[in-house]
Amino acid sequence: MSTENDISDSGVGGSGPGTARVSVRGLVRSYGTRRALDGIDLDLGPGVTGLLGRNGAGKTTLMRCLATDLEATGGRVRVLGRDPERSAERTEIRRRMGYLPQFPSFYPHFTVFGLLDYMAVLKELGGRRERHDEVRRAMREVDLYDRRHSRVRRLSGGMRQRLGLAAALLGGPELLLLDEPTIGLDPEQRIRFRDLVSELAVHSTVVLSTHQIEDVSALCRRVLCLDQGRVIFDGTPGELVARARGRVWEQGSRPAEGVTSWRLADGRYRVLVPEGVGNPDSTERVPVEPSLEDAYLLITGARGSVR
Ligand SMILES: Nc1ncnc2c1ncn2[C@@H]1O[C@H](COP(=O)(O)OP(=O)(O)O)[C@@H](O)[C@H]1O
Ligand SMILES: [Mg+2]
Structure with missing residues (x-):
């Protein structure tokens, strides 16, 4: 049984092993005989970390392992002080984390409001009124409030991307994992997105994978470059x-x-x-x-x- 004390090492602070929101040692993830992640060591504290790398480098696989969507083949993963291999702790991680997958899929017949409310229920976000307030806040954050009654299948690609982002923002997560979040956003929405993320990152840990170098310069105080499942650079953009x-x-x-x-x-x-x-x-x-x-x-x- 886990208690609040278990997560004392996940508080706000530096990014050493003792204070990290995310701590990974020797993480390996294979698909068949192929290693998509080949021994990753990582400690992440608050702020935005950019995850860079060519297609196939392992960015999505790393995100999925942190998001409890994929099990590690080897090594140790701790997210918000919890172990994603234990089911009770996995649930706790999911409640406190927001994840925007690279290819989000939504139920097409739901409305924007209905879908976010459904996700808020899954995250156990308070009573009905409180939950609805939170859903409205998330819709406003991504500029989808006017489309709250639209069916998901009627949304454009950029709107769906923003819907995915709204879902990730529900509940003000301590850890936000965003896999290529700015794809499909127009320049104005991208600026708004950056503003939102940098505000969130004052208290939250944000991991953002992207091919948009401007996103990295604008947002990231730390950059990780992956290549063939390994970290080949870890430092500031300036470095x-x-x-x-x-x-x-x-x-x-x-x-x-x-x-x-x-x-x-x-x-x-x-x-x-x-x-x-x-x-x-x-x-x-x-x-x-x-x-x-x-x-x-x-x-x-x-x-x-x-x-
Ligand atoms: N579900 C899967 N089944 C088999 N191989 C996969 C799967 N997902 C990813 N891979 C492989 O793992 C490697 C890393 O992929 P991925 O994590 O998607 O990289 P990135 O997000 O950096 O483009 C690639 O070689 C890819 O082909
Ligand atoms: Mg990817």
Whole structure:
């Protein structure tokens, strides 16, 4: 039987093993013989952590393991001080966590209000009045209040994405797991989303996987890069950029094979030279200050023409 004391190590504070909301050691998750996660160690405290990596790197699998949606094949996972392998603790995690899956699926015949209310019931969010207030708050947060009577099947892709986000926000979760949350949002909604998440992250732990580098620069104080199920970078966005210094160039002609490059709007080429490759046609190249996107492409080992 678990008590409140069990979660004393999950309080607000730093992100060391003692205070972490999420603590993972040697996490392995296999599908058949293939390891989608291959020994992940992780401690997460409050604030937004960005999860970056190419398709297939293991981001969704990691999110699902933290969301109690998928069991680990090996290693140890603690979420909000609880063990997701124990059913009573798993329920407790689910009540206190919000999760937006990469591909949320909803009952198409429910209305927006009906669906969120149903999810609020599953989360055991108070009595009827309190619960309805919370559902209305979540709808307003994502700008869906005007569509509260619409059937889910009538919503556009962006609206469904916001509905998924509203569901994740129900109950003010201590841990928010968002798997590619900004897909389908227009620029205005994206700004609103960032504002919402950064406000939540003052007290909550947010993990956000994304391919949108602007989301990372705007929101994340910490970045984790995954590659083939392993953490290949863990640090601040600034530290990631620092790694790319001296490796980003621009030049007038199309570079030879073997480096990542793309043509810019002014007809020049931006060239990323990975560590250890050297800089063969350096006479023509002008060094430039790396962006977070350059650094991301370099660390994930993109090769050849990327655009
Ligand atoms: N349900 C599944 N069955 C089998 N293989 C899977 C399944 N889900 C993911 N994988 C594989 O696991 C690896 C990691 O996938 P995923 O976690 O979805 O990566 P990402 O979210 O970073 O794109 C990939 O090789 C993918 O093909
Ligand atoms: Mg994914």
